[in-house]
Amino acid sequence: MSLYSSLSAEQLRVEYDEVKQSYDDFKARGLELNMARGKPSPAQLDMSLDIFDSVNALNGYKAQDGTDCRNYGNLTGLDECKTIFAQALGVQNDNIIVCGNSSLNIMFDYISQCMTHGAGDKPWMLQGKIKFACPVPGYDRHFGILEHFGIEMLNVPMLADGPDMDKVNELIKDETVKGMILVPKYSNPEGITLSDECVRKIAAMKPAAEDFRVIWDNAYCIHDVNETSDELLNIFEAAKEFSSEDMFIEVTSTSKISFPGAGVSALAASDRNIEMIKKRMTVQTIGNDKLNQLRHAIYFKNLDGLKNHMKKHAASLKPKFDAVIECFTKEFDGTGIAQWKNPNGGYFISLNVLDGTAKRTGELCKDAGVVLTPPGATYPYGKDPEDKNIRIAPSFPTVEELRKAAELLAISARLAACEKLLKR
Amino acid sequence: MSLYSSLSAEQLRVEYDEVKQSYDDFKARGLELNMARGKPSPAQLDMSLDIFDSVNALNGYKAQDGTDCRNYGNLTGLDECKTIFAQALGVQNDNIIVCGNSSLNIMFDYISQCMTHGAGDKPWMLQGKIKFACPVPGYDRHFGILEHFGIEMLNVPMLADGPDMDKVNELIKDETVKGMILVPKYSNPEGITLSDECVRKIAAMKPAAEDFRVIWDNAYCIHDVNETSDELLNIFEAAKEFSSEDMFIEVTSTSKISFPGAGVSALAASDRNIEMIKKRMTVQTIGNDKLNQLRHAIYFKNLDGLKNHMKKHAASLKPKFDAVIECFTKEFDGTGIAQWKNPNGGYFISLNVLDGTAKRTGELCKDAGVVLTPPGATYPYGKDPEDKNIRIAPSFPTVEELRKAAELLAISARLAACEKLLKR
Numbered sequence: 001m002s003l004y005s006s007l008s009a010e011q012l013r014v015e016y017d018e019v020k021q022s023y024d025d026f027k028a029r030g031l032e033l034n035m036a037r038g039k040p041s042p043a044q045l046d047m048s049l050d051i052f053d054s055v056n057a058l059n060g061y062k063a064q065d066g067t068d069c070r071n072y073g074n075l076t077g078l079d080e081c082k083t084i085f086a087q088a089l090g091v092q093n094d095n096i097i098v099c100g101n102s103s104l105n106i107m108f109d110y111i112s113q114c115m116t117h118g119a120g121d122k123p124w125m126l127q128g129k130i131k132f133a134c135p136v137p138g139y140d141r142h143f144g145i146l147e148h149f150g151i152e153m154l155n156v157p158m159l160a161d162g163p164d165m166d167k168v169n170e171l172i173k174d175e176t177v178k179g180m181i182l183v184p185k186y187s188n189p190e191g192i193t194l195s196d197e198c199v200r201k202i203a204a205m206k207p208a209a210e211d212f213r214v215i216w217d218n219a220y221c222i223h224d225v226n227e228t229s230d231e232l233l234n235i236f237e238a239a240k241e242f243s244s245e246d247m248f249i250e251v252t253s254t255s256k257i258s259f260p261g262a263g264v265s266a267l268a269a270s271d272r273n274i275e276m277i278k279k280r281m282t283v284q285t286i287g288n289d290k291l292n293q294l295r296h297a298i299y300f301k302n303l304d305g306l307k308n309h310m311k312k313h314a315a316s317l318k319p320k321f322d323a324v325i326e327c328f329t330k331e332f333d334g335t336g337i338a339q340w341k342n343p344n345g346g347y348f349i350s351l352n353v354l355d356g357t358a359k360r361t362g363e364l365c366k367d368a369g370v371v372l373t374p375p376g377a378t379y380p381y382g383k384d385p386e387d388k389n390i391r392i393a394p395s396f397p398t399v400e401e402l403r404k405a406a407e408l409l410a411i412s413a414r415l416a417a418c419e420k421l422l423k424r
Numbered sequence: 425m426s427l428y429s430s431l432s433a434e435q436l437r438v439e440y441d442e443v444k445q446s447y448d449d450f451k452a453r454g455l456e457l458n459m460a461r462g463k464p465s466p467a468q469l470d471m472s473l474d475i476f477d478s479v480n481a482l483n484g485y486k487a488q489d490g491t492d493c494r495n496y497g498n499l500t501g502l503d504e505c506k507t508i509f510a511q512a513l514g515v516q517n518d519n520i521i522v523c524g525n526s527s528l529n530i531m532f533d534y535i536s537q538c539m540t541h542g543a544g545d546k547p548w549m550l551q552g553k554i555k556f557a558c559p560v561p562g563y564d565r566h567f568g569i570l571e572h573f574g575i576e577m578l579n580v581p582m583l584a585d586g587p588d589m590d591k592v593n594e595l596i597k598d599e600t601v602k603g604m605i606l607v608p609k610y611s612n613p614e615g616i617t618l619s620d621e622c623v624r625k626i627a628a629m630k631p632a633a634e635d636f637r638v639i640w641d642n643a644y645c646i647h648d649v650n651e652t653s654d655e656l657l658n659i660f661e662a663a664k665e666f667s668s669e670d671m672f673i674e675v676t677s678t679s680k681i682s683f684p685g686a687g688v689s690a691l692a693a694s695d696r697n698i699e700m701i702k703k704r705m706t707v708q709t710i711g712n713d714k715l716n717q718l719r720h721a722i723y724f725k726n727l728d729g730l731k732n733h734m735k736k737h738a739a740s741l742k743p744k745f746d747a748v749i750e751c752f753t754k755e756f757d758g759t760g761i762a763q764w765k766n767p768n769g770g771y772f773i774s775l776n777v778l779d780g781t782a783k784r785t786g787e788l789c790k791d792a793g794v795v796l797t798p799p800g801a802t803y804p805y806g807k808d809p810e811d812k813n814i815r816i817a818p819s820f821p822t823v824e825e826l827r828k829a830a831e832l833l834a835i836s837a838r839l840a841a842c843e844k845l846l847k848r
Contacts (some may be wrong), residue, residue, distance in 0.1 A: 031630040037496065045494045057473040070469045070683040072461065100524055101713045108708045115540050116573065117550060125540060125549050134429035141707075149540060259494040260714040283565075283572040284532045289713065291686040407439045 001335040004354070004417055016418035023368065023415050026408045031369035038188070038347035039396045040256055040313075046257045047312045054298035063297075068288035073292050075281055076274075077266070080297035085266040088221055089250060090234040094266050097277060100288045101251035103253040103265040106143050107181070107215055108318055110249055110267075113280050114178070115149050120211035122358040124151075124178060128197055133180040134162035135257045137350060137389045139188040142181045142217065146380070151178070153380035158190060162198030168205070175208035179215065182217035185232040189350040189378050189391035191343020193230035195424045196238075199241035203238035205247070216250040222310050223256060224345040225317045236268070245270035254296060256347065257306060257313075314345075318343075324349050324406045331410030337417045338410075349392040350378070351409070357416035358387045364412035369407045425758040428778070430842055440842035450832045455793035457829045461772035461784075462612070463820045464680055464737075469606040469717050471736045478714055478722035493714035499705055500698075501690070502714055504721040510691040511727035512645055513674060514658040520691050521701060524712045527677040531605075531639055533567050533671055533690040535782075539573050544635035545795035548575075548602060552599035557595050559587035561774060561813045563612040565735065566605045566641065570804070575602070582614060587624030592629070597630035609656040610644035613774040613815035615801050616768020617654035621826070627662035631673070640674040646727075647680060648769040649741045662691070669694035677840050680718060680771065682735075688720045699781050724789040738769075744818040748773050748830045755834030760833075761841045773816040774802075774834070781840035782811045788836035793810060794829045798813065 007015060016045070022399075048292055055061050061069050063078045076082075077098025086093045091223040115125040124130050131152040134143065138158075142286050145154050157164045163182065171177050184194045203212065216235055224230075237246045253265035269277065301304050325342050328351065337354040353361050359371040359373035363373050373391040392409070394402055431439060445544040463765050479485050482817050485493050487502045501508075510517045523530050539549040543599050548554050558567065562582075578595055581588045587606060604626075608618045618626070626638065639660050648654075663669045677689035693701065724730050748801025752775065756762040763780040782799035789796050794845050797815040800806040816833070818826055 037495050041494060043497075045492070048494075049481040052476075056476035056480075068466060068469070070472075070685055071466075072463050072679075072684040074685075102709045103711045112536055112540060116536060123549070125547070141710075146709045255496075259715065260496040260497075261494055261711055262713045279570070285526045285529045285566045285683055286565075289686045289716065291683065292713065292716070344633070 001320065003336040003418060004421060005333060006338055007421070010423050011420065012418055014266050014414070019411055019415045022411050023364065026411060027268065027281050027368040031404060031408065033397055034308050034371045034403050035393050035397065035402075035405055036371045036373045037396075038256070039391045040260060041093055041316065042393065044313055044316050044395070045259060046345045047309065048299070049259065051299040052294050053210065054295045061291060063290070064292055067290065069294045072286045074287045074290055075279060078293045078297060081253060081264060081293040084267075084297060084300055084302060084306065085252065087266070089252060089350045090307060091236055091268045093238075093250060095271065095274060097267045097274065099265045099267060101261065101263055101265065101292070102256070102257075103217065103219065103251040104141055104267055106251045106267050106355065107142070107217065110215070110277070111149055113146055113277070114211070114213065117280070118177070119213045119358055122211070124211070127176070129176060130394060131174070133168050133177060134380050135180070136380070137180045137384070137391070138181070138187070139183055140218070140377040141375070142215070143380045146181065146328065149196040155380060156221045157383070158187065158192055158329055160192065161195035165198060166202040172205060172207035172209070172360070177207065178209050179213040181215040181217065181356075183217045183219055184222060185230060186346025187234065188219070188388070189348040191341055191346045191348060193232055196233040199233040199235060199238050203235065203244050204242045205220060205244070214248050216248050216359060217400075218250055218252045219256070220346040221252050222306055223313070223347070224310065225314050225321050226344040228344055230344050236270075244276055246284055248270050249273060252389065257298075262292065262341070264293055276406070315394060320397075321349065323399050323402045324392060324394050327403060327406035328410055331407060331414070335414065335417070347393060347395055349394060351390045351392060351413070352388045354417040354420060355386045355388050357413065357420050358384060358390050360416040360419065361390060361409070361413045365409055368385055368408055368412070370408050372409070373416055374379060427758060427760040429760055431845070431847065436804050436842055438544055440839070440846060442839045443835055443842060444491065446664065446835050447788065450835060451792040455737035455832065457793060457794045457821055457825050458830055459817050459821065459826075460797045461794045462680070462817045463683060465740065468737055468740050468819070469683060471733065472517070472723070475723040478719045479804070481825055485715060485718065487714070487718055491714065493718045496710045498682060498711045498714055499709070500702060502717045502721060505688060505717040506690075506720060507830060508724055508726060509676065509692070512674060513642065513690045513692045513731060519660075519695065519698060521691045521698065521705070522712065522717055523689045523691060525679075525685065525689065525716070526644065527641065527675040527679070530691050531566070531641065532663055532673050532691055534701070535573055535575075537701070538635070538637065541704070543602070543637045546635070550634070551600070552610055553600060555598070555601045557587075557592050557601060558804050559604070559606045561613055561815070562605075563607060563641070564797070564801040566639070567804045569604065579804060579809070580610065583615060584616065586616065589625040593644050594637065596631035596633070597697070598630060601631065602635060602834065603637040603673060605639040605641065607641045607643055608649060608659070609642060609654060610767055610770025612643070612770065613772040613813070615765055615770045615772060615774065617656055617768070620657045621655040623662050624657060624735075627659065627668050628666045629668070636671060638672050640672050642676045643673055643680070644770040645676050646730055647737070647771070648734065649738050649745050650768040652768055654768050657808055665674070665720060673697060681733060682720060682723075688717055702731065712739050718736055728752045738775050741819060743820075743823050744826050745773065747826045748816060748818050749824050751827060751830035752834055755831060755838070759841070762837055770818055771817060773818060775814045775816060777837040778841040778842055778844060779810045779812050780804045781837065781844050782808060784836045784840040784843065785814060786834070788839055789833055792832055792836070794832050796833070
């Protein structure tokens with residue numbers, strides 16, 4: 001195919017007609033596919049089915065230390081469950097709190113606590129307008145939490161190896177900037193893993209706000225897809241050098257390891273932050289679901305258990321990622337209108353289409369039966385300033401379905417590009 | 425025994441010596457018992473063991489509507505689980521949100537939301553000092569939440585049929601009084617169930633604050649112990665007459681039906697409040713643990729299922745309640761230093777000892793190996809103004825252990841009374 005930017009109006013019209021024909025053909029097929037959310041497929045969920053048998057009347061319900069997991073008690077989680085998360089995140093058990101089924105909820109709770117009680121001494125809510133640095137594109141649900149609490153979001157571009165730290169270091173000179181939120185490994189949506197240098201720069205930050213916090217959402221810490229896997233520098237190791245451990249709140253979960261609806265989540269933090277969070281938790285709950293923690297601890301045993309399990313997931317996900325990448329490579333070949341990354345892990349492929357055509361591409365897909373994450377969602381307030389980023393979640397559909405959906409997406413992006421260029 | 429108040433100093437000395445001897449004998453036995461928390465016994469937990477088998481690889485994990493409960497989705501809970509709670513609380517399914525394993529957490533979240541976003545339009549946190557009416561004695565964890573958020577607590581006496589509503593109606597003329605929190609059935613700790621008249625008075629309240637909320641913690645809605653059970657008027661039915669439905673947030677859970685650590689909790693509220701809470705939940709979580717909801721729905725089926733199950737609990741609890749009451753009747757007979765109630769349900773027995781001797785009684789018990797809920801805990805800020813209330817949680821120990829513990833408690837209370845009266 002030809003570079004769209006070099007086409008004459010007449011050539012564009014020919015291209016438009018051709019692509020429009022393909023699009024209409026697709027539409028006529030009446031697809032009904034959804035690539036909107038990073039939702040594991042039923043086949044992936046089936047990989048964890050035996051988890052149910054870890055705990056029952058026959059196999060027992062007691063933790064290693066004899067705790068009857070059915071009853072009240074145990075605020076910070078079962079030790080055997082802490083061990084698994086501690087190994088996965090490279091911290092000590094004492095720096096882990098095992099929570100409920102949602103790391104999103106941990107982040108919401110943490111920010112909520114900062115609003116009412118502060119990360120330091122003074123509640124964020126009583127400090128006037130406050131702000132967060134938001135590497136973009138990013139995770140819509142992160143932005144949702146910040147928006148809910150009226151925290152102004154400041155876009156920071158994600159570069160090839162992580163957020164633009166020059167920009168971040170500029171922003172944090174303002175003491176109303178209270179934090180940053182990001183997915184450091186296999187980022188949502190681009191699948192970028194922060195370089196060691198970038199992690200060190202983050203650990204070295206000297207924000208004007210003494211109550212500045214980085215929400216380190218390590219959702220995909222062991223979620224490799226390709227055989228080549230990314231390695232993320234341990235943020236708490238990096239922070240040691242700068243004595244900045246208190247600046248980081250790390251979260252993760254088994255949502256995309258066992259069951260999204262009934263997994264176990266965990267928080268990792270410095271001794272000081274753990275104490276502060278425990279103090280709140282004492283009032284907030286008598287304890288999280290220990291039976292589910294026990295199920296997970298017995299089933300996965302340790303980090304090796306998790307990793308072996310994740311190889312099965314990778315085997316299921318890789319053909320899906322490949323199908324999308326192959327399709328893009330073929331369909332956008334030579335057009336110069338799209339860029340994408342081929343991430344080594346995570347749950348998403350990020351596609352940048354021609355500036356100003358992402359929303360239109362989304363509409364075209366939807367009209368032909370393929371639902372995408374709404375373009376714009378990967379930016380704060382749902383506003384992609386260049387209207388170009390589209391997040392693709394390839395996990396749920398089958399490979400066959402994905403091929404169709406990705407092809408439709410590419411055709412829609414080309415059609416939207418033609419439409420835009422013809423209007424010039 | 426003789427009325428303590430009528431004893432001469434000399435007679436008191438004799439009584440003291442006698443009671444001291446009994447106390448020392450007890451102490452020498454080296455008891456190790458705990459009546460501090462309303463914790464079901466292992467025997468009670470065993471009654472729900474089959475719940476594990478409701479959901480597994482063999483029996484399935486799909487809800488009635490086909491939802492794969494392992495995956496993401498379903499914000500407000502499975503319909504079949506809503507039905508059970510709706511029946512138990514006498515509301516429509518649409519007015520129920522099924523949550524995680526803790527109704528305490530629902531209350532914390534709700535108050536937290538009111539602080540940051542308000543119950544009406546304006547966040548409570550931006551309205552200066554705010555206050556709650558607190559019927560006393562009450563539940564220490566309620567007071568803990570209010571204290572955590574810096575909400576001033578105003579004591580309101582619990583009368584025989586509920587809170588002193590004259591006092592409440594006086595307090596709520598102050599628009600900084602934003603709410604009231606209570607257990608309306610088998611109250612914690614007294615086991616009082618609000619009379620229909622009292623419930624109607626609560627429904628009829630006209631608080632100055634338009635964003636006034638009553639947290640209706642119906643923790644023991646079906647938790648009868650005696651054959652004679654109390655009936656609580658449905659608060660939402662009562663509220664209809666006064667169009668005050670928006671004033672009430674009702675919560676309950678299966679913590680003391682299935683498993684305290686791994687049950688299911690629920691919130692009931694008016695359409696308007698449900699909408700408001702859903703709006704927050706959309707940001708806070710992708711959904712609660714549906715597998716656990718499904719387990720409960722399949723196992724209990726409906727309100728009849730719950731009620732039949734609770735009869736087994738009652739059979740286990742009744743001899744324990746009886747043992748404590750019998751012991752008190754015997755040990756305090758004629759002394760005139762103690763009052764208690766014989767509740768028809770719930771989890772507690774409330775004992776009022778001689779004014780100014782509850783803390784000392786607690787110390788004496790502790791020194792002899794029996795841990796009670798710390799005296800004072802049943803009042804805001806841990807301060808029982810008359811230092812007389814002691815909460816007894818008889819569920820966890822065996823009947824045999826309870827007999828000993830209750831006897832020691834009575835002896836300790838008598839000893840503390842002698843000590844006090846001798847100092848006159």
